[in-house]
Amino acid sequence: MEVSRKRLEEEVVFMSMVAARMQKMKAENLIGLGNHNQRKTDNHSNQEIDVTRSHLNYDLVAQTKNYKKDIQTFINENKASSRAVRKDAVLVSEWIVTSDTDFFKTLDQEQTKKFFEVAKNYFAENYGEENIRYAQVHVDERTPHMHLGIVPFTDDKRLSSKTIFNRQALKNIQEELPIELKKQGFAIERGEQGSTRSHMAVKEFKEYKETIHKHGELTKEVDLLEKDYQKYQVVMDTVKDSTVQTEPVLEKRGFLKREEVETDKVIISKEDFEKLHEAYRYVPVLKKELKKAKRAERSQAEEKMMMKEQRDELKKENKQLKKMVAGAKKMISKLDDFLEKHLGISFKDALAEQKDNHQEEQTLESEKRGPQGPIL
Known part of the structure; x- marks a missing residue:
């Protein structure tokens, strides 16, 4: 009995944590964002991307081929207002969901996919299945992670990331997402509140942000x-x-200045x-x-x-x-x-x-x- 309690305490102490962070994407970011997420080039300055494994990446939604064109079309067809979307509007709230490398080493391919499916379903249930335009999973890097793109539509079909993902909503996600994952059998807990620790490779995340910025x-x-x-x-x-109407300037010439010449x-x-x-x-x-x-x-x-x-x-x-x-x-x-x-x-x-x-x-x-x- 004493051994079992000790094992349980060890599991609690070393339980992995889920990491979920959000990026706000505007129209100027969508092409670079799509090219990065869909790996449309084999040349990456991020050395952790293994291009020989990129074919193993997958999209759990698979309904957005051209990020800029398809997402803007979806927004224009579903927004309530007939007015044009502002150029500086946030079109996509992209969540990056992951955990630490050791956690994924304990999972096989199917279990890893299920982990991201549970996370995707949580966001779909709370923010609308139709608003999730992509759920791209990357397994060609050191730590598997998912880029989840949500069009931030309110219930009355207004585009407002600030309203949808307000302070309380962000807090709820940090608390509720780990609970959903634990219900499905994953040994996971919420990340430290207020922690700046990153489970995802810092270099990869900086490269990702820089790519989007340059294209913008x-x-x-x-x-x-x-x-x-x-x-x-x-x-x-x-x-x-x-x-243009013009008149020539005449000049008097000759000894007596009587002759006018153009x-x-x-x-x-x-x-x-x-x-x-x-x-x-x-x-x-x-x-x-x-x-x-x-x-x-x-x-x-x-x-x-x-x-x-x-x-x-x-x-x-x-x-x-x-x-x-x-x-x-x-x-x-x-x-x-x-x-x-x-x-x-x-x-x-x-x-x-x-x-x-x-x-x-x-x-x-x-x-x-x-x-x-x-x-x-």
Whole structure:
């Protein structure tokens, strides 16, 4: 009897704990999120991912192939409001469910799957089976874990992660999930309250968050480029559709100044001049944004975790941008010809003169400073 009590005490002391943490995902995160969860590349900076075992991963829901497209479609078809979803709205509350490595070593393949099925069913019962869009289990890393994606719909079909997963809800999950797992025979208990200990590989989790963040930054940069180009296009369309009226400037020549001769200058209305000036003002803006696009392309080429779906979508965006750039260059060329013909000014000459003045200013500034040694 004494031995049995001792064994029981040892089991309680060394019982594993369930770990469940949540990440809020926006539209800009969904492509990178899907590529990571579905292992759409064999190149991972996380060395703990064993690509030879990635085929053993599975999705307990298996109804979301394209994270961004499918999840946004689900939301638009089920939300109560007819208004568009805000760009910064949380579309998915992703839970990562796991335990410690030693715990999973005591389970076989079927028992491991059952562990995650019980966890998935708990969330389905409390937050709606239809709202769980994926339940991706990764067994190709040191510690098996599940990425569970829940669209945070309220009962009246409003999108609100803040309401669904409030402080009390998070507390309930930490308390109730271990109970459900214990009912199914798993030797598990809740994690330490307020503990920051992680059962999942820290490096893998940081890599996961960094991947999502990088893709979000790239999406923002492309959006800004498109907005700036649209503003530029409005100005260019205005210039293209306008008819600029000009009158030649006459100059009196000859000994008695009686002969009037047309010069290479023209008179233009103030309104027409302001239109042309506005279009000219956007030229450096366009050049700046084109440099941003090129930097974004170089950044993509250097990415170690280039995802197939992301690459395909960015190719489409790049093709559209090239068409936009080609159209803009053609428009600039036409505007340059027009200004040179009617006003006698040229973008090329103006830019060259600006560059020469800048170089001259740098030379003068250098001469004023004189020779300088290294700063110690």
